[in-house]
Amino acid sequence: MAEKTLEEVPVQQREMFEKGIAALQKNNLDYAVTLLLQVVKNEPGLYEAREALRAAQHKRIGKGNGGGIFRRFLGSANSVTRGQIALRSNPLDAIIIAEEVLNEDPSNMAAHELLAEAALLSRFPKTAILSLEIAFKANSANRKLAEKLADLQNQLGNRDRAERIINDLLLADPHDPTLNEKLKNLLATRTMEEGGYEQAADGSGSYRDLLRNKEQAKSLELESREVKDVEVAVLLFAEQELKLASDPSNPRVLRALADLSLKKGDISGSIRWLELLLQVAGLNDPQILIQIRDARLLQFDAEEKALSSDDPESAEALKRMRERRATFLIEDVRRRLDANPTDLHVRFELGELYLKAGRIGEAIAELQKAQNNPSRRIAAMTLLARGFARRGMNDLAAKKLEEALKEKPVFDEEAKELSYDLGVLLETMGRPADAIIQFKRIYEQDIGYRDIMARVEAFYAAQS
Secondary structure, three states, X not given: OOOEOHHHOOHHXXXXXXXXXXXXXXXXXXXXXXXXXHHHHHOOOEHHHHHHHHHHHHHHHHOOOOXXXXXXXXXXXXXXXXXXXXXXXXXXXXXXXXHHHHHHOXXXXXXXXXXXXXXXXXXXXXXXXXXXHHHHHHOOOOHHHHHHHHHHHHHOOOHHHHHHHHHHHHHHOOOOXXXXXXXXXXXXXXXXXXXXXXXXXXXXXXXXXXXXXXXXXXXXXXXXXXXXXXXXXXXXXXXXXXXXXXXXXXXXXXXXXXXXXXXXXXXXXXXXXXHHHHHHHOOOOHHHHHHHHXXXXXHHHHHHHHOOOOOHHHHHHHHHHHHHHHHHHHHHHHHHHHHOOOOHHHHHHHXXXXXXXXXXXXXXXXXXXXXXXXXXXXXXXXXXXXXXXXXXXXXXXXXXXXXXXHOOOOOOHHXXXXXXXXXXXXXXXXXXXXXXXXXXXXXXHOOOOOOXXXXXXXXXXXXX
């Protein structure tokens, strides 16, 4: 079974669809929903009818005509469960059940997920995408949902949309191997399509026809393998420069020039190309900003390697370079934060850097915001406690560490660090009895942790 166009359905269903559209245009929403719902039940593969139905349902809910909240909630859970059971034997029945739920509550995420799953089993990919996009819009943090949507968009040839979804996921976890592999495959597929290489692969054309001459053939062979030496990088760089002359704002060419500059060892050149790419792609592209940061750090690494600390003059130069590096890191994080003020990961980075630089007030301000990020909450609370302690606010520091410990479900390495810091702080505050409680917690689990054995045994020795 496959999705149908309007011309492929019987005249009776086509006429009903047209009446439904006319009712929708006249804002006769109840009648439009009734007609269009009947069409999708009779012709579940007619995507146009389903799309119009969803628009009519959302519009009707917006006008307050969608039924009571209690009535919608009461029936939806049981109906979705029924749909999940039907899914195993007859996906089309599951689609109808999902539509009945959505007719009462077009924003019901469980029904949308059921509909998408049933649509995929029925080979209705556009229908599945319609529901997945609605569900994803409501819950963009759901990685499983995002990956499913990206995969399906890619299957239907919507490469740009799939790439945007994967790139957004990579913002949260840039080094995730699965996501990076998906992006790599996606970009490779796009390159094959745009270059016309698929025709050659399936026998309908030839690589030589596409390349036109031997020099282009040589170029393709070079591009198809990893660049391993400077000579190859120089050759490919020259070719990309020629492409840029005819298309100065091509982001793919600018990215290639930045990458090849690094291969040639020209870090400054790579940064220049990345800055140009940033202007083309948008001044708030976090991935490009991170690449610029990484390239600049390579420059600092090379400078540090060149300096020798054997003589006083070089040692002083090395000290100044490290100060410049620390200043740059703060400027870089602030630049990325200006581009995306809601990114709590970046706020955590900035707070941590401020703390290292001794800018305690600024560090506290950033870390207080960063602790609202669930994945960085405990780490942010730990740094906040250190910031308070460095300002002499030991009571606030102890309170923050105690709060962090309460949120630890297991006594792992992070919990040991929190207990140790709290114990040391309590000793400083003149509360040895409270401090030893924290030290003994660690001693019971890990006698070799830092100097915990000496601390606990000294306490018992003093008692005896």
